[in-house]
Amino acid sequence: MTDVPRPTRGLSLGRAFGGRIVVQPSTLVMLAILAFVFATNGGGALDRRSFTVGLVLAVLLFASVLVHEIAHAAAARAFKRQVHEVVLTLWGGHTTFDARGMTPTVSGVTALAGPLANVALAGIGALALASGALDFTFVEMLEGDLTAAGIVRYLVYVNLVLAAFNALPGIPMDGGRVLEAIVWGVTGDRYRGVRVAAWAGRVIAVGVVLVALALPLTQGRVPGLFDVMWAVLVFVILWPAASSALRAAQALGRRQGVFAGTVMVPAIAVRFDATVEDARTQAHQAGAQEVVVISADGAPAGHFPVTLTDAVPPEQRGAASLQSVTMPLPRGAAVPADLTGEGLQVALREWWGRTDVWTVAEAGRIVGVVRLEDVMKALQ
Template identity: 40%
Template sequence: MSDPVSAPPPPSAARPVAAPGRTGTRSPGWVLGRVAGAPVVLAPSSVVAALVLAVVFLPVVGSQFPGLGVGAYGIALVFTVLLFASVLVHELAHGFVARSRGQQPHEFVLTLWGGHTSFGGASPTPLTSALVAVAGPAANLVLAGVGFAGASLVAPGGVADLLLWGLGVANAFVALFNLLPGLPLDGGRVVEAAVWGAVHDRSTGTRVAAWAGVVLAVGVPVWVLGGPLLRGERPSLLGAVWSCLLGAHLFQGARDALAADRWERRRDALRLEAVVRPAVTVPAGASVAHAVGTAAAAGAGEIVVLDEAGRPVGRVRRPDALAVPPAAAATTPVSAVTAALPAGAAVDGRLAGPALMRALVAACEHSDVAVAVVDGRVVGLVSAVDVVAHLRART
C-alpha cells in the first residue's frame, strides 16, 4: 500500500440560494454539462486547486516510484482528476437527493475549496435538509470503500495501488471533515436541521450551526499548527498556509450563513410602513403648482399622478417639479414633469413578509419604484434601493 495523501481536497457544501446579493445567475466558470436539470460548472479557482493537489501528490509518487521521471506528473494528474470526480459525485449526491425531495438543484460548482451545490430555495423541512446534507459525505464514504477494496485486489506497491489507496484516504477524509458540526460544512446543515426540528425554528438552527462553524474556523488551524508544536515539531509550511486559508474559508461561510439568516428574518418581518415613502395623488390635468402645494401640505415627499379612472400612471420627482419656474408652475401641466409608471408597478400594501417581498420583486421588474395601494388608494412609493437597505441593515 502507498502512503496516504497528505493534503486531501477541502470540503464541499450544499447551500440554498438565500444569501444577500444572490440573484439566481450562474456562477462564473466553464460549463461541463448538465445533470438533473442543472449545469455543472468548473470555477476558475478550481485550476488553483488542481495545481496544489498535483504538487502535493507528486512527492508521494516520487517516493513510491523514484525512477519514474516524467511519468510521475502523469500519475499526479490522474489522481487530481479522480479527486475532482469524487467532489463532483459528492455534489451530485446532494442534488439527486434534493430533487427526490422536491427541491430542484440550481447548479453544481467545482471550486478551489471543493465545490458546492446551490438550490432555488431553502429546504422545506428539517428532514429534507438533513438528508440532502448527509448525501454528499455518504457518497464519499462509498467511494472510499471502493478505493480501499480496489487497492486490496491489485498488486501491492504498484501505480494502481497508489491511486486506489490515495483515493480511498482522500474520500474518507472529505466525508469525515464535511460531517464536522458547523456551517458551511454538511455537518453544520445536520446541526441546523436537528435544532430546527427540536425548537421548530429554522433561524435558531442556522445561528447555532453558524456559530459552531466559527469555532471550527478557529479550531482547524489551531489543531493543524498546535499538534506538531505540542510534540516538539515544526509545522509544515504547506500545512500552516492551507489550514489558515481553510479556516478563513470556514469563517466566511459561517459569516455568510449568519448574514443570510439575518436577511431572511428581516424579510419575514417586512412591513410596508418600514420601507414606504408617503405620497399624495393628483389628477393628470393638475398643474405643477397644485401638485407641489398638495405634497407640501401633506408633508409627503412623493407625488403620484392618477388617470381619469383613478389609476396611478406616473410619478413626479420633486426636483423636476421644483425646477419649473414659479411664474410658470401654475400654468404648466403636471404631465410635463411626470415619469410614467407601468401597470405592473403596483403592489397591495396590505401584504407583509415574504408575500410583500415577492410582490415588490415582481413590481420592480417593471420600474425602479412600486406604487403601494391599500383598498384602491395610493399610500406611497416603495424603492427597491430602500428595501435592500432595510433588509441589509443590522438588527
C-alpha cells in the same frame, strides 16, 4: 440563484442530472501535487513507478470528490431543481443549481447528500474487504504495490475522511449548510441560520490549527513544517469563506427586515376630479404626507406630496384641479406592503429609469407610496 450562471471554463466530462461536469485546469495542478506527495509519503525515492502510484491515488481522491458533488446534483434534481454545473476545482469541487424559493428541507437534504454518498462508498468498500476475498496491505500499496485490496482500502479511508470533514457543522462544509437549515427551520430566519453556521465555521477553522499543533505534541514530537503548513492551508480556506458568509448574512438579514410598509410614506387615494383643497383636507384628516390620484378607471395615475399644494394660493385651492400639482405615475407601479428586502429590490428594479415612486397597497387599499431614495437608504 435567480439566473443561470456563466459557464465555467474547463474540460467538460459530460453531464450529470442535467448539469455539465467540468474540470478546471487548476485541478490538474493539484493532481500533480498530490501525486508527488503520495509518491514520496513513505520517504522513498521519486521515480516513474512511485509517481504513477501517487497519480492513481490522486485520481481516486478526485473521483471520490466527484461522486460527492454528483450526489448534491442528484438531490437537487430530486427536488425538481435545475442543475447547472458540477465543477472540480483546485480545492475540491462545487455544484450549482437553481436555488430560487429555497426551503430548509431542500437546502439541508441537498447538502447532506454529499457526505452520505462518501459514507456509502466507504461502506461498500468495507463490505468487500470484510468478505475476505481481497488481501491488502495499505503500506505496501504506497510503496508501489497496487493491489485491488489496497486500492479498495484506500478508497474506504479517503471517503470516510471526506465524509467526516464535510460533515463538520460549519460553513463552508456541507455540515454547516445542514446546521444552517436546522436553525432556519426552527427559527424561520434563514440568515440567522447562516450566521450561526458561519460562526461555527470560524470556530472550526481555529480548531483545525489547534489540533494540528497539539497532535504532534501528544505523539511526543514538536510540530514540523508540514504540520504547520497543513494547518495554515486549511485555515486560509475555511476562515475567509466563513467570514464572507457571515458578512453576507448580516447584510441580507438587515434587508429582510425592510418592508415596503416600513419605508413607505403614508398616502391617501383621491379621485382625479377632486380639487386641491379637497385633497389637502382629506390628507390632513388621514395624517397622509402623499396623495395618490386615482383615474376614472380606478387605477393610480399620479401622485404628489401634500406640501406641494402649499405653493397654490389659498384663495385658488378650492377651484384648482389636481393637474396643477400632480406628477405622473406609470400604470402598474405598485408593491404590496408586506414585500421585503430582496423581493422589494427585485420588484423596484423592474421600474428603475421609469419611475422613482411606487404605490403601496394593503388589503386592496392604497396606504402609502415608496420612494426609491428611501428604499436604497434602508437597504444599505
